Amino acid sequence: MPTLAETQKFFRNAVVGDEMAGIQSLIVGGRDASKRLEIHRRNYETSLVTALLGKFPATVWLAGTPFVSEAARHFVCEHPPHAPCIAEYGERFPGFLSACPGAERVPYLREFAELEWHVGHIAVAVDQPPVSLQEFSAINDEALLNMVLALQPGVRYLHMSWPIDELMKLYLTETAADSFEFSPADAWIQARGARGEFHMDRLDASEFIFRKSISEGQAIVGAAERALDADPTFDPGRALVRVVAEGLVTAIMSGSEGDK
Amino acid sequence: MTSISRLPSGAGVGLRLPQIAEVVATRPSVGWLEIHPENFLANPHATELLTELSQHYFISVHSVGISIGSVGGIDRLHLKRVRALVDRINPVFVSGHLAWSTYGGEYLNDLLPLPYNLEALRLIEAHVREVQETLGRRYLIENPSSYIGFRTSMMSEAEFLSELVGRTGCQLLCDVSNAYISAQNMGYDVYQYIDSLPADAIGEVHLGGFTVEEDEASPGAELLIDTHAAAIAEPVWNLYAHAIRRFGARPTLIEWDNNIPLFAALLAEAAHADEVVAGTMALEARCADAC
Incomplete structure (x- = not known):
């Protein structure tokens, strides 16, 4: 019987990395439970992509929804958050975004996104x-x-x-x-x-x-x-x-x- | 441990950041408000408004980030930040989920399922104790909405929760909608599930909307998704009435987190919950008299 640690490792890899090895034989639900993992995969990716797009609306305006959304999808897979306060997630996104293929057409994209990141934080400060x-x-x-x-x-x-x-x-x-x-x-x-x-x-x-x-x-x-x-x-x-x-x-x- | 001598009367609603300015400005008549602390920890302005609201409303703190089921342990820094917020607003409840969300230092931003076996029980027992000691108060654990179970489970969810209550002295937050969703998705009798929970331990009830999708795991079948993006469905209201008969009236909260409607629509759902309680209790009283 796999330990809880092994179970969570397999589950994490299925949700973030799309790796089904290990988890498939452990789960139940419907006739093919592995298909239901898609719900958790979607919860992970969609919630974080939505959070990032919500934090960078001006950057979306500048660079376009398809480009920023695609970059956000890659970002959440390569750089998962490390803390539950999602408002603090995304500081590295401007640098990541500006390194994506196609970003070279907007050479000021990184600086613009960084300014937006800071504006988002100062606007909720209390004097x-x-x-x-x-x-x-x-x-x-x-x-x-x-x-x-x-x-x-x-x-x-x-x-x-x-x-x-x-x-x-x-x-x-x-x-x-x-x-x-x-x-x-x-x-x-x-x-x-x-x-x-x-x-x-x-x-x-x-x-x-x-x-x-x-x-x-x-x-x-x-x-x-x-x-x-x-x-x-x-x-x-x-x-x-x-x-x-x-x-x-x-x-x-x-x-x-x-x-x- | 702090004992709660005050309890809200009437149903409450989940307070989300887009609504907070309106609620501060209009002070609607509602039993109580519940917040997710994770939305406030990096938002001093919202925390300032929440502190003001805490002078006028019962507030409940419902964490989505205290991952009591993670093998890597509780994120103590996060717990400390939640404690600071709790100290500031003195909530009537502090609650979280029977789930895990972190692995290897990553936060997966979802409430992930656990096998119900002794290993998980011992781990969660230790974590609930740690949370209660850190917060200095009793913690309420919410039953999850499930899409997946584990072959390694050795007991039912209700048995697992009952055992956890016995070991830690925690209370339960019975999410009636989650119970309905899980029972539909996993194929068990939800009324039997409600009847199996330890009634005395139920400190709070949640109600929320779900959406229906085709179940890719079982083509042709439906899967209920806990989206909190719709009104509460009729079968859930019926199950809520059953839960009230079983547990007695409990502080009840309406959750609506996506496609958030006007605040008035939330208040209408809360009012309907109050009507269900009043109707159920009146019927129970008549039955008792007749007997």
């Missing part, structure tokens, strides 16, 4: 109470430089090599442009969302580097140095004031707290 400028004024300048800042959970910094935010706006506004000039160009994007809303803003390179560095846990001084490397005229003080004024900062921590 935290922001830190005010007054709270910063209580910290002396030297100490401030070594502080690490926590930013709102619904903010992402994305450096793209195509202006895909423009393309995303076309999708979101359901605009059917007669012609649309689209060529490679650096885009430093801040995407911010909360409670069902989101928006995308362009930053210049140095401001982007400063904010992204802060979001990655760099101390203010380190973030400023990186930004100054990109643009010697960058003004860290003003940049910090802008970040605070936009309500992006939710906590001020000493460097050691940030490391934790």
Whole structure:
């Protein structure tokens, strides 16, 4: 008698890999139970493909349902989820999709799908109470430089090599442009969302580097140095004031707290 | 272990993400709401709305991802996240399925069947104990909808569930529609199945719609698929009335997960469940008086 572990291995291989060896002799149901395995195969594939298509509707709009659906079918077989929270499944799909035959006709497909992935997550974030400028004024300048800042959970910094935010706006506004000039160009994007809303803003390179560095846990001084490397005229003080004024900062921590 | 001293009166409905804003805005009159925690764990906004609803409604947490039947063990990280949600909204029930969904670190996003034998019973007993200890409360186990059985099964599903209740102190969530679907698909008497369940252990009842397909395993025959994509069928309502006679009135939930209708249609199904309970209990009372 096969063990439960063997039974589940055979069953898994039949559902995900379409391999009937092993399971066929173990199951009952109707005159040919193996035909009923198709129900579980379908549940697996259809539910995950549907979940992926639901997460990437703009990408479907851009690349077409047949192409994205076919890629999704391959993706769910080659990369099953590893956790039951399906909302978290699909982060690797943009890379997989862009490597599929035919994707080369849309060279910005990966970046577009990645932006959509992030937008989907920031739109369901919940803003935290922001830190005010007054709270910063209580910290002396030297100490401030070594502080690490926590930013709102619904903010992402994305450096793209195509202006895909423009393309995303076309999708979101359901605009059917007669012609649309689209060529490679650096885009430093801040995407911010909360409670069902989101928006995308362009930053210049140095401001982007400063904010992204802060979001990655760099101390203010380190973030400023990186930004100054990109643009010697960058003004860290003003940049910090802008970040605070936009309500992006939710906590001020000493460097050691940030490391934790 | 937390004892549940509060119970919803009246049937409840499954609350899905597309409906949550409407329910927050309109606060419909309904006995209670049931959610799948897996839909909320990565959605802080929906969790915030759910927390608000928990101030006004009984909430039940019905997991589709705590895979108590997996040989690889319970996903403890997932269980910990469910525990955090449970702590936040203090649900009236926490339940899951007699099934497995994970293998070798993969999550197969389906409720897969188990053989009913001692090896499976011992494994699930250990996992139910772990879930109950982690959640600090009694867990309810739902009977599955079956399309496939195993030659290695040594007992009936009802015997397996009864034994599990005896070993772990868990309760049962009797999905009347699943019972009907399984009995039709696997060819046994569903009324006998309901009569075999331990009535005292039934903490909750589910009702949902199914769809009918041709059974490719038996050409010319029909197979019932548990899609939760349709209204509850008449034979299931009849079986529900029988279950109420057998178990007594139990908190009952309407599930509708695909082709989701207007919320009002769910409320109408819930109202019909209440009518079935009232009618059945009245008839029982008259019979008792006559006797």
